[in-house]
Amino acid sequence: MSAAADPTIPPSARRQATRERLFDAAMAVFVEDGVQGASVEAICARADFTRGAFYSNFDSKEQLFQALLEREFMRRARYVQSQAVAIEPRLREHGRQFTPEEAAGLIADFFIFEATLTDNDATAWFVLETEFLLLAMRDPALAPDYHQFMEGFYTDLAPVVEQVVAAAGRRFTLPVELAVPILGGLYHRALRNTALAGTEAPGGLGDLGADLASLLFALTDEIAPRG
Amino acid sequence: MSAAADPTIPPSARRQATRERLFDAAMAVFVEDGVQGASVEAICARADFTRGAFYSNFDSKEQLFQALLEREFMRRARYVQSQAVAIEPRLREHGRQFTPEEAAGLIADFFIFEATLTDNDATAWFVLETEFLLLAMRDPALAPDYHQFMEGFYTDLAPVVEQVVAAAGRRFTLPVELAVPILGGLYHRALRNTALAGTEAPGGLGDLGADLASLLFALTDEIAPRG
DNA sequence: CCATTACGATACAGTGATGTATCCAAACTC
């Protein structure tokens, strides 16, 4: 029997703290060694615990990973939703109309900040997300979770993007449910290149704004000014 | 000392055959259990060998994986290049001009066939490629290999796509080096959804043609017929 | 045919990780 995670009883502050420390340690170790490659021992060592603490809080490495993802997903979901309400006044208080380049810049910034929500390290989260994808593709039980997160992310993001685009006097010429993942694909590519290159590389996060601008321009047309 | 891979001495037919069997087995096991999760033992068992055969042919699981990737990359590089020369007469012998939908269908077919080059299983290769990405992001020594393959793939693909697009009386309104990876992103997304859903799902390989058509239309404009 | 080599099987020693059962200390309870 495991005292690991009884959701009926709220965890004490002490317990909560050790869990957070284990989460942070696990995050780092998972990124470095992979979920499969990481040993429980290594995670505990990085968090300055022994395995006793681990097994007192979690049933297995996999369960820890799942809980960790939940934490990170929550952070991001909250972030997107906060942007959804924050963007409107920001656009309104902007005096003149945005240029398409500025709109693309806003979207690029959104993406980049989303990635750095944890650890201030864009590639760390990307690696973890890729690990999760891999697990989900193998384990049918996990697949819906992954799909749901992605779907939810883009669904929440769509109106934000649409507003920004509208603030630049444009609108998508294809369904926004298709357009937003396409923009996301470009971001994905930039993240990958950045992760591969360590820091700076062609097609890295630096060029994301420019590329997004080109794409955004192609995917939208001008709203008839009036009449 | 390992008799594993002396490139100076060409391997005997027997040796070649066992290597192929180990490759095929490794492919399956890697997809099922992941590269880290796969044991040498499991690979050998699936290939009906003992570990003796393995260590006689390879130094380590990692080296086997690298050799396996090389095999698969070669296949795909050959495929793209074969299409590059095969597409022109195919377009020419087609009587009338292609519609944008037909052009998108050609590109979708190209992508899908590329994925199924091995094992006739689109998702297997996708999983393996994702594993490689993960390894490359961790190991700076591998990063250039991954990047080079991707880069090379899209570089070779670009003229093919451009020809197909031209056969539909259109041309890209943004740099083709940007447009082709964007198309690839859509394909990537479809693959992911398919892998996650097992068989059929919204956004799966079935819808790829239609989505590609929409995107292709947005990224291109009509070539002035004449005059 | 016999000798030799190539190649895979077998056996073994070593290692690192896992999960559990038990113990000990600090933190609440009254």
Add this chain to the structure above:
DNA sequence: GAGTTTGGATACATCACTGTATCGTAATGG
């Protein structure tokens, strides 16, 4: 401040996997 509970440390038994050293056999060639 004694009793109780909570939470993490320690110690232990087990196991899967690894790599190597050796052996047996099937292919090869003269």
